[in-house]
Amino acid sequence: VGAKKEGLMRRSGAEIGGWSGVVGVVLVAVVTAGCSGVSIDAARQLGLSGGAVAAEAKQAAIASDEEYLRARDAEALFHGLVGLSGSDKKLEEILRLLDSIHLELTKRGIVFERMTRLYEAFGDLAGFDAATATEAALNDLGGAIQDYAQQLNRTPPASKDATAVISKIGGLLASEIQKAKIKEASALIRGQVEAFARLLGDPLVREQMVGFRDLLGTDRKVALLAVWRAGVLDPKPLLDDLGSVGGLVGHKDAAQRIADDARLRNALGAVLDRRLAMRQELLEQGYDASVDALKRLGAEHEKLENEQPIDLARLRTMVGQLRAVVDLLGRSRRGGQ
Amino acid sequence: MSSIVADGKLEKAEALEALRLAAKTATESLLDALEKCDTDEQRRKIVRDRDEVLLAYLQSLSKSLVHTGGAFEQTARDLEATADEVAQKAKALKDAAEAIHLFADLVRLAASLALAFG
Numbered sequence: 001v002g003a004k005k006e007g008l009m010r011r012s013g014a015e016i017g018g019w020s021g022v023v024g025v026v027l028v029a030v031v032t033a034g035c036s037g038v039s040i041d042a043a044r045q046l047g048l049s050g051g052a053v054a055a056e057a058k059q060a061a062i063a064s065d066e067e068y069l070r071a072r073d074a075e076a077l078f079h080g081l082v083g084l085s086g087s088d089k090k091l092e093e094i095l096r097l098l099d100s101i102h103l104e105l106t107k108r109g110i111v112f113e114r115m116t117r118l119y120e121a122f123g124d125l126a127g128f129d130a131a132t133a134t135e136a137a138l139n140d141l142g143g144a145i146q147d148y149a150q151q152l153n154r155t156p157p158a159s160k161d162a163t164a165v166i167s168k169i170g171g172l173l174a175s176e177i178q179k180a181k182i183k184e185a186s187a188l189i190r191g192q193v194e195a196f197a198r199l200l201g202d203p204l205v206r207e208q209m210v211g212f213r214d215l216l217g218t219d220r221k222v223a224l225l226a227v228w229r230a231g232v233l234d235p236k237p238l239l240d241d242l243g244s245v246g247g248l249v250g251h252k253d254a255a256q257r258i259a260d261d262a263r264l265r266n267a268l269g270a271v272l273d274r275r276l277a278m279r280q281e282l283l284e285q286g287y288d289a290s291v292d293a294l295k296r297l298g299a300e301h302e303k304l305e306n307e308q309p310i311d312l313a314r315l316r317t318m319v320g321q322l323r324a325v326v327d328l329l330g331r332s333r334r335g336g337q
Numbered sequence: 338m339s340s341i342v343a344d345g346k347l348e349k350a351e352a353l354e355a356l357r358l359a360a361k362t363a364t365e366s367l368l369d370a371l372e373k374c375d376t377d378e379q380r381r382k383i384v385r386d387r388d389e390v391l392l393a394y395l396q397s398l399s400k401s402l403v404h405t406g407g408a409f410e411q412t413a414r415d416l417e418a419t420a421d422e423v424a425q426k427a428k429a430l431k432d433a434a435e436a437i438h439l440f441a442d443l444v445r446l447a448a449s450l451a452l453a454f455g
Contacts, residue, residue, distance in 0.1 A: 078367065078387075082380040090388040097395035104402045108409045114416035121420045125427035130434065137437035144441040148448035174433065181426040188419050196412055203350035205405050208398060211357045215394070218361045226368055 037307035038179040040126055043186065046300055047123030049315045050189070051116055053293045056322040058112035060286030060329075061200065063213045068102045071216040074223030081226065101212060108209070111196065118189060125185055130178040135171030142167065183305050190301035197294035200287075210287045214280055221276040228269050231259050235268060242271070279329060286325040293318040349404075353397055360394040363387040 072095060079091045142163030199205060227233055235258050239250030251257070258265050296318055300310045367387055374380045 078384060081371065082384045083377055084381060084384065090385065090392070094388065094391060094395065097392070097399055101395065101399055101402065104399075104406060107406075111409055111413045111416065114413050114420065118416050118420040118423065121423040121427060125423055125430065128427060128430055130430050133431070133434040134437065137434045137441070141437050141441040141444065144444040144448070148444050151448045170437075174430075177433075178430055181430060185423045185426055188422060192412075192416050192419050195415070199405075199408055199412055202405070203348065204353070204401060205408075207350045207353050207357070208401060208405065211354060212398060215357060215360060215364075218364050222364050222367055229368060 038183050038304060039307075039310075040175070040178060040182065042304055042310050042312075043126035043182045044123065045312050046186075046297075046304060046310060047119050047126050049300075049312055049319065050119035050122065050193075050297055052319045053290075053297055053315070053322075054112050054115040054119060056319055056326060057290035057293060058109055059326045060290045060322055061209055062109045062112070063102065063105060063209075063216055065102075065106075067213065067216045067220070068098065070223075071219040072098060074219035077223045077226060105209060105212060115193070115196065118192065122185055122189060125178075126182055128178070131171040131175035134174035135167045138167035138170040139163065186301045186305050190298050190305070193294055193301065194298040197291055197298060200294065201291045206287065206291075210284055213283050217276065217280050217283065221273065224272060224276070225269055228272060229265070231255075231265070238268060238271070282325050282329055286322065286329065289318065289322050289325060293322060349401060353394075353401055356394040356397050360387075360391045363390040 075091060075094055075098070079085075079088055084091065142160075146160070146163070200209075224233075235254055236250040239254050243249055258268065293315070296315050300312070300315055303310045364387060367383065370383045371380050374383060
């Protein structure tokens with residue numbers, strides 16, 4: 001029994017020594033094959049930032065249904081003001097064109113949705129902990145083989161120590177495979193993101209998308225000013241807003257006083273005009289910020305592929321700016337400032 | 338770009354912008370123009386004139402969208418194909434670990450069978 005034990009111990013020692021050699025060989029192989037410096041964590045963060053850019057850029061670049069429906073109302077109002085009925089041929093033609101253009105431009109939103117899906121897939125690739133999962137799986141397999149051998153009263157093909165070493169190597173290799181896949185995926189995504197940024201930055205495309213929203217905004221603004229001048233809007237919320245900085249609110253008779261004072265009415269009309277004009281400027285800023293964020297995203301992918309540290313802080317700032325523009329656009333749509 | 342520059346070349350974007358600015362100006366001056374009119378006929382004429390300018394812009398925009406719409410459709414298709422490719426990479430990575438787990442289960446099953454027959 002003693003001799004058998006001694007033999008087993010000798011075999012285990014030789015086995016561990018053998019596995020150490022294997023570890024060395026594999027590690028050398030991994031290193032000489034070019035151990036990748038691609039950061040899986042950076043890729044994970046880039047995936048999140050890419051998804052955020054796609055979501056914010058869509059809102060900043062595509063006219064909302066609300067913007068378009070209000071412009072339709074405005075067209076009906078302009079014609080109604082001069083007694084041209086709803087069945088007016090010119091009005092019908094204008095509305096038909098507004099409908100078809102809005103539909104066509106809305107369809108472009110699908111590109112941003114596809115981009116979101118692409119970043120979800122990238123996040124999935126980078127978010128999976130291949131090293132830990134493979135190590136655990138190999139440990140599981142090693143344990144199963146050892147149990148199998150014990151149940152059959154056979155010597156396990158590898159000791160527990162050797163199994164642990166195999167698992168470690170497996171995890172290391174899985175991590176390298178994951179890095180290689182991330183690098184390949186990043187290059188593919190970069191090509192798409194750069195192409196999309198070029199498309200959105202094309203002067204004709206920019207004019208189509210920003211210009212149409214500008215026209216919708218002008219329609220809404222002029223319609224609002226028309227009803228303001230007609231004296232049928234309650235000025236109190238606007239006065240409350242102007243007075244809020246000093247803790248004041250509009251007077252209960254403000255509407256009557258404004259109706260009696262043309263100069264005051266025109267002055268408040270100018271405030272409305274400026275507020276709505278600022279929104280138009282935000283549209284352009286939002287669109288350009290989207291294109292810039294896409295370009296920055298492409299540049300960060302290139303850094304990731306070249307194993308350089310990526311600057312996500314700058315990208316996050318750009319996403320934050322985009323979000324701020326979208327929020328301001330949303331707030332001014334709701335009538336606030 | 339705020340006006341048509343007479344440099345002998347007029348890009349599509351510039352032409353479209355010029356038409357939009359004309360439609361925008363006509364719309365923005367609509368209320369003042371209507372206030373200056375004395376009769377309904379004059380007011381209708383103002384709205385009709387503005388309609389013509391707006392229609393010129395909308396028709397041109399509608400036509401120009403045909404030229405660039407294909408590029409967006411192609412971009413959407415390319416992004417979808419890339420998303421599928423990246424998703425496939427992620428799946429292959431997970432499948433490798435899954436396959437090892439599956440193999441471990443098979444070994445356990447084999448052990449149970451061996452005991453049953455042993």
